[in-house]
Amino acid sequence: MEGTGQTHLAGIDVVIVAMYMLGVLALGTYFVRYIKTAGDYFVAGRALPFWAIGMSVVVSDIGATDFVATAGAGYTYGIAAANFDWIGSMPAMVIAAFLFIPYYWRSGVFTIPEFLGRRYNTAVQMIHGGIWGIFLLTMLAVMLWLTASLMNVILGWNVHFCIWLIVLLTGIYTFSGGLSAVVLTDVVQLVVMFVGGSALVVLSVYQVGGLGSLYDQIMAKGPAYENHFTLLLPHDTPTPFPWTGIVFGLGLVMATAYMAGNQAVVQRTLGARSEWDAKGGMLFGAALKVFVPLLVILPGLCAIILVPDLANGDMAVPTMIREILPPGLTGLMFAALFAALMSSVDSYLNSSATIWTTDIYGRIMLRLRGTEIHERHGLVVGRVFTVVFIVAAGLGAPLLADRESMYVFIQTALSMFQGPVLAILLLGILWKRANRWGGLAGLVIGVLFTIILHNTEGVFPSEDPFLFVAWWSFVFSVFITIIASLLTPPEPEEKVRGLIFGQVLRDGRIQRVLEGRISG
């Protein structure tokens, strides 16, 4: 993005950004008075209402760089890029709300690996926990670096200053208030993000003469733009978005795995004050997600008319901010960018501390001492991990300066676990006969198959076939889990009671057993 030119914040812009940051800090630290146990810290004392859960799920999913990169994808490919927010949310959030979330919530766990540990065994728990623990931690550093770089390019701010500013702000309130602070600040951040982001949307649409005019002008640009307003592109499209991959790979596998298997998403629902709030939170989030592409894709489409012939689509939003927004609205837009960043950083920080405390430290202590760590101990360890991780992320972020491929590698590596993890989660909930050996084989062999499929050229028509790989790795892992489970002894009846979907639907006594487990 060199040569983009920098935007200079006016006094009013600086005041708006500073007020936003101080307000979020004050709100976040307010919740320290309610934190007494690990349960308060990791799952907000199970007191979150549906609206806070829904808003937090949405804002945690959007990073500051999404404003730039997704708008860039809109500039280059058109609205097909919005599939990741649209079919990437629905029906996955409905499936998560009614199939997965109630079982996580009822079993009283803090994390998804913990649920897998109860349903399968400790090996599955630790493998899954280790994968997510490392991913979340590394992503923290990556987010800090990328956003600091973005601010450096757009505003000219020092990269290290940006990193440590975010570390300090998010670190203080996440350390103090745990999930309660994260979720309630997310609520404010969503409002700021929508209001600030809308400034750019409204002004850019106004400048192109309205939505109808935008459509007509882009269509008039010739055959290269004829699919810019089409969501479902042909199977053999040169873009990364063929409809077959979008429906099967994204809609069925990747989106469901993300909404039901991503700790940073699910943790909010585990903090719900009731099962109804947990389910309702996901549905409310799904209703809000429909608006996200308007914020991030529309400016990219308007840029085709307002700032045509950009060498790189990712320059669309920085250029538009500089050329369209007046003082005041620029500050609001940057408050939105910081809101998007901070909401993602605090979520990943809190979730990584939860996984490391529950699924790694807790399991090791259980093995060494023979007892579970108690609530107060868990709270102290969780806070220590929070501080260590955010400082480590701040120190590690500059190390990523010449390691762009690391980000790609991490994203690719995680995508390889999506299909197999969804397979064992789904079978664990739906199929009573799925056992520990099936779960372990489905996860390990499924990931190996995914690695082979992803790295073998010429298997799929697309140059970047990650959507197809996700679908077929899921199918393969389902097959392996079933075969391995049938070849080995079933789990004891008592172990799986209440953890199978059909049991709860048919048998009211099972539900009472579950309620007893949670309260006991």
Add this chain to the structure above:
Amino acid sequence: MNTTNVSSVDPLGPTALPAEEIGAGASQWLSQVFSAPLQVVFDPVNRLLTAMDGERVAIFSVMALFFMAVTWVWVGLKKEYVNLDRPGDSAWYDLRLWTAFAVLPYVLIYLVFGIGRGE
């Protein structure tokens, strides 16, 4: 879903790494070993998908996903399960209605923008 590709945000740009060379070598080896057997399995699938590719099939598949989600919640699940712990008896608290209203905008969006591509 967060699917950001932020390669151009890095002001220092990409740098070749030994890990990349190792990855390229591994990919080449995997292709040599597995390409033929995998193509035996996936070529017929790709031919089938290409043959059935079309505007109506695409739209029908997406609508089927949305329709099945709503039908599952309304017909496949018990009302008591869907609305367990609901804070009141008012229709406002019926999550079956919430599901229908949450899906509706997506249906409209795909009906308007899913179709009409320039084939």
